[in-house]
Amino acid sequence: MVVKIQKSNEETTYNFTRKAGRSIIEHRPVFSPDGESLVVIVEKIARVYNVQTGDCVRVLETETNIDELIGICFDKEGFNVYGCSRDGLLITWTWEKGAVLREFKLPNLRKRQVCTFDLIDSERCLITSVNVYGGPTQIFLGSFSLKTNLQSPMEFTSQQIPFFGIVRVSLGWCNGEHYAAIINGSKFVYIQHMAKPHIHAFHSNYNEFRVLDVSCHQHQSAVAIVDTLGRATIVRGDLFNYKAVAREVLHWHHLPAFAVKFSTQGSYLITGGMEKVLVKWTIGNLADKANQKEFIPRLPGLIKFVAVSNSHIAVTLSNNSIVIANAQMRVHCTILECGGLSAAARAGAALLYHRRTACLLMGGRPGHLQLYSTASDKVLCNLDITDTNSIPTESKHDLIPLETEVTCAATSGDGNWLVTSEYRNDGVTYPEEKLKFWVSQLSKGAVPFTLVTCVNLSHGGCNVVAISLNTLGTFCVTAGTDQKFRIWKQDKATRQKREWSCLTACYYSSGVAQFQSNSIFNDIKKFNISSFTSGPEVLPYMKEVGRRGDLILRLMNIHKEAAVGRPIVSANADPENEMGGVAISQDGSLIAAWFGCKLTLWDTHLCNLRTTLSHPALRPKGVHVQFGIADAAHYLVCTTENCLAVFSLLSLTVKWLVNIKPTCLVSDPFSNKMAVVTTQNDVFVFTPHSSTPILRQNGLVDPRSGVINICTFAKAVKKNDVLLYFMRNNSEIYCLEPERTTDDRLEVISSKNVPTSNFSALLAEQQLSEVRPLQAAELHELNNVALGNNAIKQFLSAAPHMVPPVNLISTAFLEHISGQETTEEPEETEAAMEVDPQSSDDEEEVVSNGADETKTQLWTANYDEVNEKKLRRILKLPVLHKDAAASIFGVKSN
Template sequence: MVVLQKTSMDRKENQRLCTIQKDWGPLINCKPVLTPDSKHLLAASGCSIKVFSTASGSLIQEFIGHRHKVIGIGQHGSLYITCDAKGEMRTWSSEKQECLEKIKLLEESSQDTERVVAFQIMKEFQQVLLLVRKSSKKKCRLMKFSRPFGKGSPMVLAQDVQLGQGKMGASHTGDSIAYLTEDSLSIIAAGKGVFRHMAGRRPFTCLVWNPQQEMLATGDITGRIVLWYNLANKVPAQTILHWHTLPVEDLAFSVLGNELFSGGGECVLVKWLLPEDRRHYLPRLGMPIKTITTDTSNSLVITGHTDNAFTVIASKTNKLQGYIQDLNINLESTESFPAGIVFDPKTGAIVLNGRTGHIQLYDIHHNKQLYHLDITQTNYITRERHQVIYNTQVIRMAMSPDGLWLATIEYRDDFQTSIEQRVKFWHYSIVDQNWYLDTSVEMPHDKSINGIVFNPSTGAKSSPECVTCSDDGKFKIWEIIKDVNIYRKSDFWSCRRVGFYRHLPATAVNMSHDGSLIAAGFANILTLWLPQSCHLKGTLSQPYLKEHIKQIEFGRGEGCGSLLVTRTDSWICSWDLFTCTLSWRVGLQSTCMAADPRSSHMAVFTKDCCVFIFEPKSSEPICWKRNVNPAKVTCAAFIPRQTRHDSEEEWNVHSNLVFIDKDQTLRVLEERSNELSVDGKAMEIVKHFEQETLMKPAATPFAALVAQTRTSHAGKEKSGQKGSAAFGVQVENSMSFIQKMMNDARVYRMEAFASMTASYCNLLIPAAVTSEEKQEQQMREEQIRQSEMQRKKTKKLAKKKKKDLERVPNADFSELLEMLS
């Protein structure tokens, strides 16, 4: 038994480990912007700005350059203005797709303690409003910057503004500025001073200005909407609109100002026709509304929802037109993605929690959601003003090795009535490429289920098996039963065997890779069972290991096949199943653990955001890294790669280490191959891609056509190869290349993505259309290079042989002579 010491940890720390954020952050943290033609939507996602098509919902392009979280997007003609949390404002051209100008609004000395919360441009981009928050305060300062930006001190308008988006705004003329405090609405009128209107018992939640007149609309926590007129008077005129029962989250006027859109926790978009004093409703939009955006042509309305999705709605007909979806997040659960991360072998995607009651398949290689599946098949129950509403959640899931069976556990407990719990088995139809519910079992256990796993050795010919464990002190083995009666033949899942031990809660379960053994954790005791007979084979425990077992993983590979690793809150233990002893233990305050299905490596994340890569046969980590993530990691998994990755570390070659933190951010742990500069890294990737292009077959007719104009590098075949793969420019490889550059841009924080694209064009496109004379010249240069390499190699071998011959006379052969004698 070995406990890691600090000296060995410092020696093993790998400084080249880095994280790549796959989803780039939620899309709904700030209000998006529609282009003038309403064909594209710009949304802030972490440090980038994503451009989506409103017709298809697909990602068109990304504006990359900010080093910090983008908190606001504005529009001025054909230019887009963005601002990040550090106060850096950038101007982007939609035509050239590049950054034209960047300005730092906040001073360097204040950037460490202040964060920008909201941003708005006013007076034809002559002035800018910022809400700035100090790290230790819950209130914001309202600051106004005037041209030339970045020069001169800003004007501080207020010191006690509410924290968040939609708390301040300027009128269409720029003469009036409104902002919300905890107990009032304040309006700054040019040349007339500040007018404050108290909120009383109805604190305000959001505000918006009418784009055509000096009229202001505010929402409050009771669901009221107040329209304010004659704002220069001490007692302005008011009109009250009330339909919402929950707080109004956001408001938006149409371009003409005669229509007002409102939304909140009811999942209903309300359209107020102000001149006619009527309203229309669009209900059942899925999840609570957080943002509302209208366009300049009065054709579309975009609603942003708490599950990180946008709904495209036709403004005139009030009908749904489409969805824009990124990685789903779940704000209803206290634990982010409680079902963990599961690998789908059919699509190569990961399966994880989606919106409430759903699961989603997310492609980490292309950073997009494939589809989501409704597990609970129930309507989302909206919140109430004075009562907490509990919806049914998916808390556990597992997938069979062939990807044809999916098992889910759904759970609901309102702490007033009996709990609702069911296990569902879903079968994938290869014919219509869809999931279908096969079996639903009500209350499979009396208490909450802690784990579910399929038999990893189940093949196409054998029947699949599934094991569940629960706090009721039992683990159950589920199998498919064939039911034959006079009416029909049917198959369904049923519990065939049950195991229990000392009436202790079953906290974790897993099966060996060959399916011959079940390992179940009963409190702090590790038990081993035969799945065929549910016979107890042995128990493993130590008197000082008193914490409940949270995870169990069987070892793989050479030297690890007989080992089993368990995780508790404070210990990582490796058990030898041959000798039934504890091999080693390490004291770690861990949060989750993952095992690589393609190697013997495992990873464990600690509460202080450290990651350790190790093998079950040794307590010494292969490598580790501190502060790998800003938030605590809640679940992790090794996901097999589509192609082999060039890495010096063996654990990073065949699989990606994917993890999710408590902020519901999806990241991948990678290792930098070297410490090249940004330009050097880009050039290296471009050259590597060029070499791969010359070796792979042409994937398109255009590639084959280009290949016909080229000649082979081989001297014997001077004629061009029709359809040859030698010089085809491949669309599929180009997309993978661009995606790889995107990921590297996230790691190295590239500021000039256009320069990478230019390098790609300069190196690849001319190489595909070079003339025959240039190819012959390249061929001669290659022959010269090969001959030079051969000459150096021969010289090196001759020099080595000479050294070996010189070493022979000085050698001592006394031992050899004694043996011969």
Template sequence: MITGGKSYVSSPPAFSNDGKRLLVCTGNTISIFSTSTGLQIATLEGHTAAVTSVIVVPGSKILCYCWTASLDGTIRYWDFSVPELMKKVNVKLPVFSMVIPSLLSQPALSNEKPTDLFAYLSLENTKEQNSMPKPLRGQIRKCNLTASRLIGGLILKETPQPEFISVSSSGKFFGIRNKRKLHIWMVPAKDSGHLVAKKITLHHTKNLTVLAFHPTKRIVAAGDVTGRILVWRGFGYRLLSISDGLVSGRSVNKEEERPGVRGNDDAESCSTWHWHSVEVNVLSFSSDGAYLYSGGKEGVLVVWQLDTGKKKFLPRIGSPLLYYIDSPDPTLSSISCADNQIHILKMPSMEILKSISGIKLPNSLPGIYEGGGFAFDYSTGFIALRTENYSVQFYSLFDDCGIDEVQVCERSHQPADEITVLVTLVAISQDGSMMSTVEVKQPEEGIGGLVCLKFWVLGSENKKFSLSTVIYEPHRDAGISSVAFHPTRHVAVTSSYGGDFKIWACNDEIQQKGRMIQNSGWTCLAVGSYKKKPMTAATFSSDGSVLAVAAETVITLWDPKKNVLVAVIGETFSPIVTLSFAGKSEFLVSVSQGSKPQLSVWSMSKLSLCWSYKLHIEAVACTMDLLSFAVLALLPESATRVESSEPKFHERDGVILVFNVMDPVPVATWSVRKAKGGGLAFLRGNLSSLEQNISDGNAPQEFLAYINGNHEYVLFDPYGNEANDLSITRREGLVELEETGKFGYSSIYGELPELKLKRNQTLSIQSAPSERPWETIFSGSSHNLPPLTRLCSAFLESLMEKRTAVVE
């Protein structure tokens, strides 16, 4: 089974101490990327729920350790250069955020006796609190990582929801935002289990969204929901100890006015900056404290000069900003964006060096445009997805990485909530050489709406799509309900809610005087309609000889070459939204949605209904050769409200059903989560990508791909005994680290010669050793060496005298 599509921006990432690697929280794992190439090089696996925090232990650039926290209630300690799990701490409560201040305050090398290591956690109280009028589910608690236990009975703060914890780079302070308040704690100089951090509270008139601490001074900045940034200077001099070694501000004993400070807050002054039009999501001080970085929904990184308030910008990032992270290497930093991208920046010029692109996250569209969000390339295993920035992203499901992005409509990112342009449909030809998109410009006050149909062609050399033809208002002022390509020719069909369908052909399909036209533009060949009913879906048969078009509640069958109506079949109670031919087109699968949803299978030889189910179907996928198909069905709400003692449908809202077209009894079923807005497709096995991961070479001919409403996906063999038996993972195919720096084993014992293996060869010691096996027996990367039990036996055999047996 292959899984992927996780979010890279659910939590802040972390740089390694040498700045050459970036550790990213990716679902239940931590993905490690090279900052020089932007490619994934390793994965830390072990957590059973989403990872929420990753903290790299500062110090040596050679030894690489990190702490991670997860919603599974565990904290883990890793050596990520191997990678290997070193320690596990079970706190038994979901961890939403974690900071370890003493790692930042302690010097990297010290002769002092090591003390216990303490972490401050933001936990969710999972105990029943329904009886309380306002349940407090968030807790700030202290954990002794050395002793692997929470400090019993010590709760620093309770909040309505778990909050993100921010820590100063000196390790002296940490804090959270809580509605219109900032709670700031000062960590004891020599922390221990019985010591309680001192706390102060700063107030504001609006809800706060994010906070950041100055690296050397007692300055804290916070952003609010209106786009304002507040900067408190000299906080905590009255209530918190001043013996912290920080640069002192003004005298705390001097009685004077405190401009901008509300009430009796413990701060010397508070100033306000305002540039952002909406809430501030990103705040971070530069390592020297001279600048403050801010960002939000505008997709612009703002750099404020702390002393003067002057600012400069990194504009046109193209997506709302979520996190800004500094690197130990002063020439690098990273920005995490809401479109599931992480940009590596060159500082101080703020030039984007590399981008780590995950699968684009779903965007909200009006109900009439919810469908058509996916298009699959059967042969390559690519998926095309609509994005919020008016683009189509091509993503490899086998490799779990972005391939390309096509800008459908040239428009800058707009932070306004009102969406004026929508990419509503995407379709790809069966050979992957053609693409069609539909974009809709929303009318303003009922005026100015526009529908645009575009055809794209794949370049033979650069393998990128380029625009071929633009058709404005292809169906007058009516919207387009579906787009489908002919299986063997450069021909497409569009159906319209206005009551007609049109057949389009690329000019290279039209011959004039016995020669082909070189221009690849598209032209309308034919127009059809049926009783002026809205045409809601269309598809071609597998050989292209039949065109099926849904006229609301009936199915019309056409000869696409002659544009002649052949037959009319079916009568459903709700409009048909999906049509698919199964197998060699002997059967047709239709899906109706509305008040009376229905899944129906029709016989093309008898022109009659074979069988049907009253199911709400979200997606349909038909195999290319076999007489089978799969559907993604939404479960009724009553079916999902089951007790936890019945894990089959616990927290699952959909099922995948595989049918033989002639049998209404499903061949196989799987329950799934987040089925609303999901998709299905049968894909040909990408042997070039999977060859190195399948030892026996028996790869399935077709995979069934399921992508859920959050764009997380899984590929599995639907005909296997169990989907989980498919032993395919991406971890074996990760790229090698390209930096020349030494770390781990090689930094201590020196570089070992590379052991060159063929693609399908496994790393093992042969039973018949060579003449001088000791020269290569320990060759290879340290984390790939076989176990000692294997190495020793082969090594000892190589030292024994060999005798040749003579048979008389």
């Protein structure tokens, strides 16, 4: 419950908060016992989502500050929820209310970090941990009691399991006893008895391929594993004896499979991997449907984890989303969070504020832009920019996916136009490069933009590095790695469809950089066709473990990849004239473009070079450039790797310069404010007029955990306030906003006033009603005299020019305000009244005089007198002769 508090006249303070971009795919999700909810670990908390709608219904939080949750489990009865943090804090929640019952630190961890957490039964849990502070990289297994933290844990030290960066654990039953199956990314599957530490075993995968995930059958003695070859193998029998088991191999996946899970009853097996296809295998006693497969194809990301219930399947994908499907393999819900950028998209991540929808446009899944609502904290839609199918690689040599990505985007100031560029270069075929123009269509459908113009090879196959649009969206400039910038303009010849066309291309050097930037433009393509008769090719990542830069670990953490998988750099590139940022002036007459360390100014209409601005501090090359807005339109602000400089367009000289290391520069399209962010995550909001910042925030976040690489202005509630959104690590969204004023800030009521029942929770602390009890003072009649006096005061207090003419005012009202009193005439009766003979005659005379008295008129218009006054005023003018004027108008002059 909240209440408003009064407004105070304090200075504006700013808050820096994290809005979105949290990872929801780091750990396997868990279904509730009833199957109606899905619990997802999100860093330090656990969110509970409704399976049918995909909405977050509540959050499970801890009372003690932790670094990260690593596991969530339900007890057998489903009354409590257990979780464990990476530093070994065990938390117990009630499932119905989400209240914390108990928190205690697990003993004897010896400075180890917890990797996995699983419940053995209602009294014990299994913890795996690794020593990250030095010493042997070995996986330690321990069983801890849930009832008390005084009991010493049971450690399983008889089996040595090395650590290679991957740990997966699954619990099952064998011969009526609990066991745990552990894999570490090698070719072995380790089996450990839960009650007897000395009983253990291990099984080796066929052909020594690395095992990537494991799942135990809940009713039979069986284990399912998936490997780097794409096979799913089911091991049945006495798992504690490697000679008493049988294997069944299911092979559909061509690339490595990362997830495997038995169904609740064990009649089906669900697998998934790099093909972005979920496969449901029919196994067990269903002889009529043996080896039958069902698919969910074209998922938007690599499959990382799979969770099952009696009626649903939850699939965790690498694009930071969770897809929920029913038992019939039909997707009906998606839990989506900001982030999930691919490796190629991170190189040119975009963050734009769309004013028409009040949402943020940012990169998302491959080939898409996300529309994120800052008000509802949800991703409204995914805008498909490339409109291409996601096809996995056919070669096993390089598994890092390389798809057509959105490398650059820009919107107009009014939000009507969106311009995007997409690029793909695999180093073998000719590069794919397109420039697309989108128009806003909020009133026509759910998709906010529609494609108007698509330009193939707009820069000859070279990647676009910068895009700039004017405020009205009628003029566009794009810069590419071909060391040219091109000017685009709308063609309004047709009313129904506004198309864009290129006016010209401008360059500073010889203009042949597109043939020198990369040898792929001139090389003859040669394809290596492998023989179909040869056996399967064995690559190092399939069998070898512990390699530096392990490809399997990179694929499992592809959502954290910080660079393009296959960067292609030519030795012939010329950094002296390398293109940087471009900008258009407010009036559209000038274009500013970086060519290496030279900042050039071009005429928009003539498309010729006007001047070149240079300074020793601008070396080695420029990065960003922005024109001033409003009263700062005669300034040009630019950044390099080591400084921020402001040029005056009137004198073509540097007005002021600051030695900082900026990462991004952005301007507000509707004010003269600009913002710059440094490598130390310092934010400065300034105007080009002065080097003294308007707003300064130092060290918003620790730069060791990530640097803010892009920001954008948003529309603030008040005109002079600043509202900035930042992107860190290419997925985390932060906001620098004014602290809510006391006029609209909501204050949480203390716990003393918390309602004691569900009904009282709907009632406010203070209640007002328009129905009041009957009071004696309200029974009296209205005082007409008081009301009349109030109306007269309002009438007399008005300005003279607002008062109506006197001849239009009621005579009775004029008599009332003049103070004249009138007597009421006596009512006429049918019969004459009898007169007392003893009465006095004076009373009759007084009554008759009062009734027969005539009313005096307050004011009468005398037009003759007014006309005479006007004529006398005219006579005083020296225009006519005095006697002539008197004879003409018939007035005697004095």
